[in-house]
Amino acid sequence: MSYEIATLRGDGIGPEIIDQSVKALDAALRIFPNVQMNFTYLDGGADYYARTGQVAPDNTWKEMAAADAILFGSMGHPEIRMPDGTEVQGHFIVKARKTLDLYAGIRPIKSYPGARGVDPNAEVDLVLVRESTEGLFASFGGGAQIGDDVFADMMIVTRKGTDRVSRYALELARTRRGRPSDGTQLVTCVDKANIFRSLAFFRQVFDEVATEYPDISTDHALVDSFSMLMMQHPERYDVLVTENMFGDILSDLAAALVGGLGLAPSGDIGEDHAMFQPAHGSAPDIAGQDRANPVATIVSARMMLEWLAARHDDDNLRKAADLIERSVIATMAEGQRTVDLDGDLTCSQFGDAVAATITRLGAEL
Known part of the structure; x- marks a missing residue:
């Protein structure tokens, strides 16, 4: 089965962490070849607003409404403001929740190996x-x-x-x-x-x-x-x-x-639509430095698989979601962690490590 995923990389560290979640998804779905995901990358966010005067183009809203699910990186910048003084990301997220009737904000808080709360x-x-x-x-x-x-x-x-x-x-x-x-x-x-x-x-x-x-x-x-x-x-x-x-x-x-927002995933869920994103912001102070912790975004992608699996009764997606979760835990338990958790991996290196663990554990299924 094929799923269409509306994907917003966002601002700041958003592109970096979204890339790691897609990396993990690709690795998991290679284990289950009967499932495909098509990622459509869409415009929107503070940088887009600074260039165009719009939070997001009309096409973004249409693609989000038509997609099977929405995967969303961090968005916003404290120095890019709307005329009323508010930040851009709130206008995007609140509009998405209201337009798509995403009434349940799901925020799991769970301990992961090596993270000190x-x-x-x-x-x-x-x-x-x-x-x-x-x-x-x-x-x-x-x-x-x-x-x-x-x-x-x-x-x-x-x-x-x-x-x-x-x-x-x-x-x-x-x-x-x-x-x-x-x-x-x-x-x-x-x-x-x-x-x-x-x-x-x-x-x-x-x-x-x-x-x-x-x-x-x-x-x-x-x-x-x-x-x-x-x-x-x-x-x-x-x-x-x-x-x-x-x-x-x-x-x-x-x-x-549990050690900070870098470990906090979230989902905004409604009857017909759902959007998944890390609970943290765009951290512009470390953007482009490959220093972000992508765990929250990878686990948000796992939540997306679980929601799609329940909605479409797709057992392959359930197995892929479980594989991603076990792989994140195993990777961190092996001491492979990002610098904010006293590790020595960059954001992209951690994504590579999780993808490698997915491949290894997937071969044992």
Whole structure:
């Protein structure tokens, strides 16, 4: 079977890390020749905006909508701004999420060999599910302004949006091994329901949906105290579900548990479309130096294979996704790591090492 992948290399380190993820995908798919992927490279990003005055051309949006999946590198540059002072990448990503209805932001946080987090001995294997079309981000590009003194943005929470993201989190928990501490399949609703009516409603809808999943344990947490508890006891958590802005902040914070954003993949998933990208930014300070850590992007590509496999019931893609994951773990366990993890490999050398491991492990299948 053949899949069309809309591919945006982006800005800064984006081209470097995307190239390594494609390298890993190519190596895995050589093991499973019944699967093909066609990568269509598209324009868009801060550099493109600086040249043209557009975040992305019309063709990019059309190709993204028509593709089987979207693979996206990092985007943006702090010195390239829109007229309202905001950065370019937000306009691209938020438009993509809203246009393609990518309502579930999936942020896995998992320990990899040789990566030192806040507590090197902590057991970390959790997934944050972020509602990605509503919440405080619903005001993006809008909001209210009165003169030069008053600016306001509004948080939007709907029953439909909360129902479907809660359902996604509960379904996801059914597929996982549970929290590291005791194997309990648990979904934690993280909110601020004690203060905001919108988030009390978020909790209410979550609880209503949870009654349909008696096999999954659930609990609640207030985002402020939870931020501390997650860092102290990550082994207590399995799947987290939360509002858009809270999810944005918590997912970056949680990456510190496993060694940083270079190890944090993500997927923006809807009913008909999905976009996969590293959780980190474009790091323009090291762009072009072959120093970036491509793990997050390679693992995001693995998430893409898993999503496509489920959508098309393609067992070869499931096997390819598993092979990439095992190869990243094996490569890092052998001490082959990038400089940010106290290794000595460049970005491209790490990509080569993972591709070689894929070929080696694939030959044993």
